[in-house]
Amino acid sequence: MTHPTIRDVAQRAGVGIGTVSRVLNNSPRVTASTRRAVLDAIAILGYKPNTLARQLPRKMRIRNIGVITQLFVSYRSFAERLRGVQLALNEIDHSYELVLFNVRSMPHYDERLRSIIQTGQVEGLIIIDLDLTGEQHELLLAHNLPFVGVNHFQNREWPCIGTDNLHGGRMATEYLLSLGHRKIAYVGDEFVDVFYAFNTSYERYTGFSQVMEAHGLRVPDHHICLAPHDYDAARASALELFRQPDLPTAIFAMSDMQALACIAAAEECGLRVPDDLSIIGYDDLEISYHTRLTTMRQHLLESGRLAIDYLLKRLSGENCPVPLLPPIELIARQTTRPYPPVKG
Amino acid sequence: MTHPTIRDVAQRAGVGIGTVSRVLNNSPRVTASTRRAVLDAIAILGYKPNTLARQLPRKMRIRNIGVITQLFVSYRSFAERLRGVQLALNEIDHSYELVLFNVRSMPHYDERLRSIIQTGQVEGLIIIDLDLTGEQHELLLAHNLPFVGVNHFQNREWPCIGTDNLHGGRMATEYLLSLGHRKIAYVGDEFVDVFYAFNTSYERYTGFSQVMEAHGLRVPDHHICLAPHDYDAARASALELFRQPDLPTAIFAMSDMQALACIAAAEECGLRVPDDLSIIGYDDLEISYHTRLTTMRQHLLESGRLAIDYLLKRLSGENCPVPLLPPIELIARQTTRPYPPVKG
DNA sequence: TTGTACGCGTTATCAC
DNA sequence: GTGATAACGCGTACAA
Numbered sequence: 001m002t003h004p005t006i007r008d009v010a011q012r013a014g015v016g017i018g019t020v021s022r023v024l025n026n027s028p029r030v031t032a033s034t035r036r037a038v039l040d041a042i043a044i045l046g047y048k049p050n051t052l053a054r055q056l057p058r059k060m061r062i063r064n065i066g067v068i069t070q071l072f073v074s075y076r077s078f079a080e081r082l083r084g085v086q087l088a089l090n091e092i093d094h095s096y097e098l099v100l101f102n103v104r105s106m107p108h109y110d111e112r113l114r115s116i117i118q119t120g121q122v123e124g125l126i127i128i129d130l131d132l133t134g135e136q137h138e139l140l141l142a143h144n145l146p147f148v149g150v151n152h153f154q155n156r157e158w159p160c161i162g163t164d165n166l167h168g169g170r171m172a173t174e175y176l177l178s179l180g181h182r183k184i185a186y187v188g189d190e191f192v193d194v195f196y197a198f199n200t201s202y203e204r205y206t207g208f209s210q211v212m213e214a215h216g217l218r219v220p221d222h223h224i225c226l227a228p229h230d231y232d233a234a235r236a237s238a239l240e241l242f243r244q245p246d247l248p249t250a251i252f253a254m255s256d257m258q259a260l261a262c263i264a265a266a267e268e269c270g271l272r273v274p275d276d277l278s279i280i281g282y283d284d285l286e287i288s289y290h291t292r293l294t295t296m297r298q299h300l301l302e303s304g305r306l307a308i309d310y311l312l313k314r315l316s317g318e319n320c321p322v323p324l325l326p327p328i329e330l331i332a333r334q335t336t337r338p339y340p341p342v343k344g
Numbered sequence: 345m346t347h348p349t350i351r352d353v354a355q356r357a358g359v360g361i362g363t364v365s366r367v368l369n370n371s372p373r374v375t376a377s378t379r380r381a382v383l384d385a386i387a388i389l390g391y392k393p394n395t396l397a398r399q400l401p402r403k404m405r406i407r408n409i410g411v412i413t414q415l416f417v418s419y420r421s422f423a424e425r426l427r428g429v430q431l432a433l434n435e436i437d438h439s440y441e442l443v444l445f446n447v448r449s450m451p452h453y454d455e456r457l458r459s460i461i462q463t464g465q466v467e468g469l470i471i472i473d474l475d476l477t478g479e480q481h482e483l484l485l486a487h488n489l490p491f492v493g494v495n496h497f498q499n500r501e502w503p504c505i506g507t508d509n510l511h512g513g514r515m516a517t518e519y520l521l522s523l524g525h526r527k528i529a530y531v532g533d534e535f536v537d538v539f540y541a542f543n544t545s546y547e548r549y550t551g552f553s554q555v556m557e558a559h560g561l562r563v564p565d566h567h568i569c570l571a572p573h574d575y576d577a578a579r580a581s582a583l584e585l586f587r588q589p590d591l592p593t594a595i596f597a598m599s600d601m602q603a604l605a606c607i608a609a610a611e612e613c614g615l616r617v618p619d620d621l622s623i624i625g626y627d628d629l630e631i632s633y634h635t636r637l638t639t640m641r642q643h644l645l646e647s648g649r650l651a652i653d654y655l656l657k658r659l660s661g662e663n664c665p666v667p668l669l670p671p672i673e674l675i676a677r678q679t680t681r682p683y684p685p686v687k688g
Numbered sequence: 689t690t691g692t693a694c695g696c697g698t699t700a701t702c703a704c
Numbered sequence: 705g706t707g708a709t710a711a712c713g714c715g716t717a718c719a720a
Contacts, residue, residue, distance in 0.1 A: 003405070005713060016691035021715060026486060029689065046661055051406055051464035053713035055396045056696045060463060061347070062395060064443070071434055079423065090415055090446055097465075099408070100442045102434055120395035121406060121441075142370065231634060260634055287631055290575060290604055317390070349697055360707035365699060373705060397697030400712045 004045040013041035024049060064099045065089070065311065066122035068112065069129060070195075071102040075229065076257050077283050077300050078129050081150050084304020085126060093312055096123075103130070106195040110136065117143045124311045126150060131195075132158050146314040148322070150307040152200050152298075159322040161306050163298050165200055168328045169207020172252050172280050172296050175330050177215060180339040181250040181278060184212065185223035185241055187234060187262055188254030201226070204254045204282065223248055234258040238265035249277065249339045256281035256288045256295055263291075263335065274337035284331055292334040299325050348389040357385035368393060408443045409433070409655065410466035412456065413473060414539075415446040419573065420601050421627050421644050422473050425494050428648020429470060437656055440467075447474070450539040454480065461487045468655045470494060474539075476502050490658040492666070494651040496544050496642075503666040505650050507642050509544055512672045513551020516596050516624050516640050519674050521559060524683040525594040525622060528556065529567035529585055531578060531606055532598030545570070548598045548626065567592055578602040582609035593621065593683045600625035600632045600639055607635075607679065618681035628675055636678040643669050 006024075010017040015034060022030050023038040030038075041047070055062065067085060069078060089096060099122055103109040113136055116122060125140070125147040132140070132149070137158050140147050149160025176184050186208050189201035205224070212219050222244050227233035234253070238261060241248070253259035259281030263273050271277050281288060284297035306323045313320045350368075354361040359382060366374050367382040374382075385391070399406065411429060413422060433440060443466055447453040457480055460466060469484070469491040476484070476493070481502050484491050493504025520528050530552050533545035549568070556563055566588050571577035578597070582605060585592070597603035603625030607617050615621050625632060628641035650667045657664045 007713080010691095017714080018691055018716080019689085022690090025715080031689065034689080048467070049464060050713050051467070052396050052399045053696090054464045054715080056400065056698095056713080057715040058463075059696070060396075062463070062465060071430065086415065086444075086446060090448060098444045098446075100430075100444050102430060102442075104434060119402075119404060119406070120393065120398050123392075123395070231630075264634065286575075290608065291635075347697095351697080354707095361698085362700085362707055362709095363705085366706090369699085375705065378705080394697050397712090398699080400697080400714095401699040403712070 003050070004047045006047075006049070008045055009038065009041045009047050012045060013037045062121075063096045064122045065096045065308075066099045066101055066116055066125045068101040068103065068109075068116070068125060068127050071104045075129060075152075076255070076285050076287075077152060077298075080283075080285060080300035081128050081304045081307075084301040085128075085150070085308050086304070087301070088305035088308040092308065096312075109195060113139065117145055124148075124315050126307050126311060127160070131155070146311060148307050148311050148314075150303045153203070159310070161303050161310070161323065161325055163303075163325060163328065165203035166207040166210075168282060168296050168298065169204035169252075170211050171207075171328060171330055172204075172282065173208045173211040175332070176250045176252060176278060176280060176336070177211065179250070179278065179336060181248075182217060182339075183223070183246075183248040184208075184217075184219070184250045184252060185225060185248035186219070186252050186254075187225045187227075187238060187241075187258050189229045190226045201254050204252075208252055220246065222246070229255070229258075231257055231261045234261035235265045238262040239268065242266065242269040242271065247271075247277075250336070251277065251279045253279060253281050256283040256285045256293055259293055259295065259335070260287070260291060263293075274335050275341065278336040278339065280336055288331075288333075294333045294336040295331050297329040297331045299328075302326065347394070348391045350391075350393070352389055353382065353385045353391050356389060357381045406465075407440045408466040409440050409652075410443045410445055410460055410469045412445040412447065412453075412460070412469060412471050415448045419473060419496075420599070420629050420631075421496060421642075424627075424629060424644035425472050425648045425651075428645040429472075429494070429652050430648070431645070432649035432652040436652065440656075453539060457483065461489055468492075468659050470651050470655060471504070475499070490655060492651050492655050492658075494647045497547070503654070505647050505654070505667065505669055507647075507669060507672065509547035510551040510554075512626060512640050512642065513548035513596075514555050515551075515672060515674055516548075516626065517552045517555040519676070520594045520596060520622060520624060520680070521555065523594070523622065523680060525592075526561060526683075527567070527590070527592040528552075528561075528563070528594045528596060529569060529592035530563070530596050530598075531569045531571075531582060531585075531602050533573045534570045545598050548596075552596055564590065566590070573599070573602075575601055575605045578605035579609045582606040583612065586610065586613040586615065591615075591621075594680070595621065595623045597623060597625050600627040600629045600637055603637055603639065603679070604631070604635060607637075618679050619685065622680040622683065624680055632675075632677075638677045638680040639675050641673040641675045643672075646670065 006017050006020050010020045020038050023035050101112055103112050127149040151160050151162045154162035191202040225237040225241050227237040251262050253262055259279050262279050266273050266277050281293050281295040284295045288295050310323055350361050350364050354364045364382050367379050445456055447456050471493040495504050495506045498506035530549055535546040569581040569585050571581040595606050597606055603623050606623050610617050610621050625637050625639035628639045632639050654667055
């Protein structure tokens with residue numbers, strides 16, 4: 001048999017289902033011997049109460065908000081968004097719990113989405129750093145499951161709190177140029193289109209590239225360092241860059257993590273940051289504050305908050321517009337310096 | 345009325361409940377006009393399908409594992425444990441989802457625990473960095489909810505994968521002594537007994553203190569720097585330490601985060617690490633690898649893995665012993681150096 | 689103290 | 705196409 005029910009237990013123990021129920025909810029009104037018998041039957045049959053059926057007579061509704069993400073491996077920004085979601089939810093509404101779903105591949109993502117809809121485990125869904133295909137989008141709409149994205153990309157086709165990577169890339173580059181740098185290298189993810197990674201790196205690179213071109217600057221190929229989104233890969237990539245004769249005076253890294261890897265690589269090569277080399281990152285993680293990294297703040301924590309805010313409104317029936325994140329900010333700290341260096 | 349049911353909708357739309365159900369599951373076998381009428385009724389009544397009742401006839405069981413933690417604010421180690429849980433769950437068993445519960449106070453913790461048991465939302469529970477009172481423990485046992493802790497403390501009263509802080513504190517101290525240091529300061533959390541923080545700091549300090557005493561070394565009061573578990577607080581605390589005339593030659597910090605704060609403070613005071621000052625942390629976070637921090641590895645990721653492993657076994661009926669974490673390891677990196685410095 | 693019958697909100701299976 | 709009705713597994717009055 002698949003799963004023994006309360007009835008099976010009752011039969012096995014030679015009692016009524018009411019008695020079993022009382023034992024389960026340890027009511028005092030059960031004889032010790034009867035209780036024993038029931039407990040034994042439960043143990044023998046390996047009976048597990050069905051949590052769903054249990055709720056039904058209690059007239060309670062599970063109020064869950066789902067959070068679906070890639071299995072978190074490398075993107076630091078993700079954790080920060082999730083933290084924002086949690087903090088805001090705990091401030092605003094205590095009646096909801098968060099349910100975390102991790103997906104590890106595109107088919108798995110698809111399957112999970114369908115299963116979430118089918119099982120109705122959640123009343124709303126927050127999609128972190130994952131895109132939706134047209135079909136997936138349709139599916140959510142068709143089943144009337146409120147959802148919102150919190151993503152490291154922008155999207156006008158479905159409600160999501162995203163960010164303008166092109167603009168961020170431009171800003172970072174313009175800042176380095178304003179400091180006097182002309183030889184600027186780019187360190188980022190490979191331009192691959194994994195189901196979770198998209199073209200964040202490409203978008204930020206494009207912003208970089210556009211601004212460089214607008215200033216009549218050509219970026220040599222070996223100043224464009226692309227590697228998997230991983231600390232060690234970025235470090236290796238930067239080491240190779242530093243081995244070339246034509247050194248850049250500044251680096252734009254597509255994430256703080258990669259920026260830190262560049263700093264480590266620079267130190268290994270005897271390059272001082274920011275004296276010999278300026279480095280700007282992207283994200284403004286907490287570590288970046290500690291390491292005094294100049295970076296682009298994209299309001300990760302805030303993005304999580306806004307997502308919850310929006311979703312809760314939708315769940316309560318309001319039909320509000322998708323909120324907008326504050327604009328990306330340049331946070332100038334101590335890893336960037338004018339070029340050529342000025343005495344001061 | 346509290347919540348309109350499918351019956352209310354049927355009545356309002358002047359159809360049978362079967363039809364409403366069909367509309368809800370968008371079966372094609374419904375006339376467009378009938379569908380409209382039903383949809384209207386749904387909209388008017390503000391009807392929301394009950395996700396629980398929905399599942400019942402589908403013979404599906406929600407298979408959730410709950411993870412209960414404090415609202416994550418400061419402890420970095422927590423995130424690492426959670427990551428271990430997630431990774432392992434995704435490797436071992438894909439039929440379970442994780443449900444995250446955050447508690448923000450002791451009464452809230454208690455309430456949540458009761459609600460989790462009452463509602464039966466989860467089949468098992470992982471308790472991260474939270475203790476259980478005797479009553480709470482009884483409650484879980486009485487309701488037969490499998491559980492396991494993953495904690496920054498040891499406990500023999502209930503199954504948990506913990507760690508021996510006393511021993512860790514001893515090891516760190518002995519290492520510094522073996523390097524020749526005699527003036528060693530301790531930087532850690534205040535010895536307060538918050539519902540989540542326990543006496544981790546006190547335990548590690550005790551290990552430190554015992555070893556120092558065994559070597560006939562007296563630690564002056566101003567070499568014991570206690571502050572809230574927070575980067576800036578630790579930095580301020582370290583700055584004060586460095587303002588005193590009697591400087592230590594080494595620091596044992598109770599966490600990597602606080603160790604990094606000490607490094608920052610040292611740099612602000614013109615002290616070079618490790619040339620002028622050795623610093624050892626505790627945790628071995630990922631950042632610690634990047635920052636080349638000497639630290640005590642307490643196998644945080646692994647602790648999460650073991651917890652899931654144990655819980656899944658329990659859920660499948662096995663009655664296995666609580667697994668043991670590998671022993672705490674010293675990870676010597678570049679923030680510690682012999683004293684007095686040797687030319688090399 | 690214990691067993692029975694009904695209700696919880698939905699889906700699925702029938703007749704119609 | 706549509707409407708009754710029987711499950712689904714469990715809690716709980718109520719009767720015994």
